[in-house]
Structures are given as C-alpha cells and as structure tokens.
Amino acid sequence: MSSLLKVNSLTKKYGNITALNNLSFELESGHITGLLGPNGSGKTTLIKIICGLLVPTAGEVTVKGNPIGVESKKIISYLPDTTYLSKSASVEGTINYFKDFYEDFDTSRAYDMLGKLGIDPRAKLRTLSKGTKEKVQLILVMSRRADLYILDEPIAGVDPAARDYILDTIITNYDENASILISTHLISDIENILDEVIFLKQGNLVRQSSVDEIRSSEGKSVDGLFREVFKC
Amino acid sequence: MSWNLDSDRPVFVQIIEHMELDIVSGTLPPGAKVPSVRELASEAAVNPNTMQRALSEMERRGLMHTERTSGRYVTEDEATIEALKKNIAYGGVNSFLSQMRKIGLGKEEILELIRENYEEGS
Numbered sequence: 001m002s003s004l005l006k007v008n009s010l011t012k013k014y015g016n017i018t019a020l021n022n023l024s025f026e027l028e029s030g031h032i033t034g035l036l037g038p039n040g041s042g043k044t045t046l047i048k049i050i051c052g053l054l055v056p057t058a059g060e061v062t063v064k065g066n067p068i069g070v071e072s073k074k075i076i077s078y079l080p081d082t083t084y085l086s087k088s089a090s091v092e093g094t095i096n097y098f099k100d101f102y103e104d105f106d107t108s109r110a111y112d113m114l115g116k117l118g119i120d121p122r123a124k125l126r127t128l129s130k131g132t133k134e135k136v137q138l139i140l141v142m143s144r145r146a147d148l149y150i151l152d153e154p155i156a157g158v159d160p161a162a163r164d165y166i167l168d169t170i171i172t173n174y175d176e177n178a179s180i181l182i183s184t185h186l187i188s189d190i191e192n193i194l195d196e197v198i199f200l201k202q203g204n205l206v207r208q209s210s211v212d213e214i215r216s217s218e219g220k221s222v223d224g225l226f227r228e229v230f231k232c
Numbered sequence: 233m234s235w236n237l238d239s240d241r242p243v244f245v246q247i248i249e250h251m252e253l254d255i256v257s258g259t260l261p262p263g264a265k266v267p268s269v270r271e272l273a274s275e276a277a278v279n280p281n282t283m284q285r286a287l288s289e290m291e292r293r294g295l296m297h298t299e300r301t302s303g304r305y306v307t308e309d310e311a312t313i314e315a316l317k318k319n320i321a322y323g324g325v326n327s328f329l330s331q332m333r334k335i336g337l338g339k340e341e342i343l344e345l346i347r348e349n350y351e352e353g354s
Binding site for chain 1: 237239244270273274276277278279280282
C-alpha cells in the first residue's frame with residue numbers, strides 16, 4: 001500500500017477565521033475513508049483544497065506526489081455538495097458531456113447504474129426530484145476510473161433503499177487500488193464500509209483510526225463515538 | 233442484503249463468526265469454494281479490505297485454504313470443523329449459564345428448564 005494523498009501542515013484562513021489549522025494526514029491507496037465532523041468543522045474546505053477549488057493559506061497537498069493542478073485533477077473524481085449540472089440538459093446529454101471531458105469516463109458503467117436505479121436517460125435534469133438528481137451526479141462521478149474519489153455528502157438526499165444500492169455500488173465498483181474519501185453525517189449508514197475515519201473538530205484533526213480499532217478500543221460504534229466527541 | 237452486524241463490535245470479528253457458523257452448519261460445506269472477496273463484501277455490505285482480512289485470518293486458523301489459481305476453499309478436515317463446532321457450542325452454553333446464574337437459577341433448575349423447553353421445541 002502506498003500513500004496516495006498527502007496533506008502536510010495545511011492551514012486555511014478566511015480573514016481572521018481559521019477553517020483548517022495545521023492539518024497533516026495521509027491516505028493510502030485502496031482505502032475508503034470517512035471524513036467526519038460537525039457542521040463548520042472544515043470538511044468541505046479541506047475537500048475543496050484537495051480538488052483545487054480553494055488555495056490554502058499555508059501548507060501543501062500532494063496527490064501521487066504531484067501538487068494540486070492539472071495532473072491531480074485528472075485522477076480525482078469529485079462529487080461536490082451542490083448541484084452544478086445544467087438543468088436544461090438531459091441525463092444522456094450530461095453523460096456525453098462527461099465522456100468528452102474526462103478520458104477515464106466509462107459510459108457503459110454509467111448506463112448500467114442508471115438502469116439499475118430506474119432513471120430514464122432521456123429525462124431533463126429539471127424534471128428530476130432532488131434525490132434522483134443526486135443519484136445522477138453520483139453515477140457520473142463513480143463512472144470515472146479515477147484513483148481518488150472524493151464524495152462530499154453523497155447520500156444525504158436519497159432514500160434508504162437507494163442508499164443501500166449506492167453503497168453497494170461503491171463497494172463493488174471501485175478499483176482495488178483506488179481510494180474514496182467520503183464526507184457525511186450519516187455515519188451509522190456507512191461505517192461498515194469504511195476502512196478508517198478522520199475526525200475534524202474546528203479545523204483540527206482530532207482522530208484518525210480504523211473503524212474496527214475504534215470499536216474494539218472504545219466498545220462503541222463510530223457513530224456512538226462521534227456523538228460523544230462532538231456532544232453539544 | 234447485509235448480515236445484520238452489530239454496530240458496536242469490530243466488523244472483522246463479526247465476519248469471522250458469521251462464516252464460522254456457515255461452515256459448521258453446512259451452508260459452506262467441507263471443500264466448498266468460497267465466493268470472492270468482492271461478492272462476500274457486497275453481500276455483507278462491508279468494506280472489501282475488512283472482508284479480505286477476515287478471510288486471511290480464517291486461513292490462518294486452518295478453516296480455509298487458497299489454491300493458487302482457482303480461489304479459496306473451505307477445509308476438508310472434519311476434525312477442524314468438529315473442533316470449531318465444539319468451540320461455538322461452549323461459547324453459547326457459557327453465556328447462557330452466566331445469564332441464568334445472574335438471575336439466580338441453580339444447577340437443577342437450569343437443567344429442568346432446558347429439559348422442559350427442549351421437548352417443547354422438538
């Protein structure tokens with residue numbers, strides 16, 4: 001197992017507010033990591049820096065040894081926490097757009113998942129429900145053959161049955177050497193599929209350990225530990 | 233679709249318990265081919281790496297073995313499976329007894345209770 005993502009002394013300030021405070025950690029290839037923390041703990045800021053959408057105040061991030069830039073974007077498949085697709089386009093049209101844009105996009109994989117979730121490729125995005133739109137976005141992101149998938153709140157808006165299907169898709173579809181970083185609040189739904197978790201608290205990394213390590217040392221689920229660490 | 237795993241105990245341990253039961257009960261008979269890591273991880277709804285680790289541990293315990301090209305198989309050694317069965321039975325009896333003692337039952341009462349219920353159940 002080699003290091004895929006390296007975050008080194010990363011700090012991000014918005015004016016005099018510190019969003020990320022001297023954060024350092026590494027992610028290995030072939031792992032699924034949960035990025036957990038309460039609202040405002042810096043999860044999305046961290047993700048946006050890794051994806052090259054924000055510039056850090058200090059520190060550095062490398063992906064497979066490369067700094068954030070064209071090379072890193074080629075191998076990162078990113079699901080943002082907001083919709084960015086054109087509402088007037090059809091699902092099919094959006095798939096074609098992704099195919100043109102990303103060399104590693106696997107069209108048959110996308111249609112396969114659409115079929116399993118019963119989504120009509122000809123439908124305009126405007127006509128889809130919020131949950132279905134989220135499914136389409138996730139399908140697009142998971143249809144790339146990337147090295148690192150970064151999913152910001154991927155299952156928040158979808159029903160429990162589709163959530164199970166999506167988690168199964170994640171387990172069965174990602175490449176053995178690819179890694180996934182998932183930020184979510186729905187910890188109990190996903191903790192069985194995670195290798196490890198990272199806890200962020202007010203921009204600080206307060207814990208990085210494997211799910212089973214937490215369960216055997218604390219005698220409770222990651223969800224239970226989260227509720228304890230971040231008790232309001 | 234998942235295996236109904238508890239959320240407060242290590243996934244790894246629970247996968248092993250589940251598969252040990254499958255072996256002892258004959259759901260995975262001696263010499264049977266074990267499904268792939270991906271298939272099992274998907275069925276159990278767990279992380280593939282954790283599934284892989286659990287299967288390696290079962291190999292280490294002699295319950296499975298890997299043929300270099302064709303995959304993973306359940307042991308054909310009846311003695312190993314018999315020993316595992318005894319182990320699981322002891323575990324069950326022990327936790328049952330400790331619970332019965334906790335609620336203040338003595339040996340005769342416990343035995344009587346078992347006899348009564350055993351006949352009802354059969």
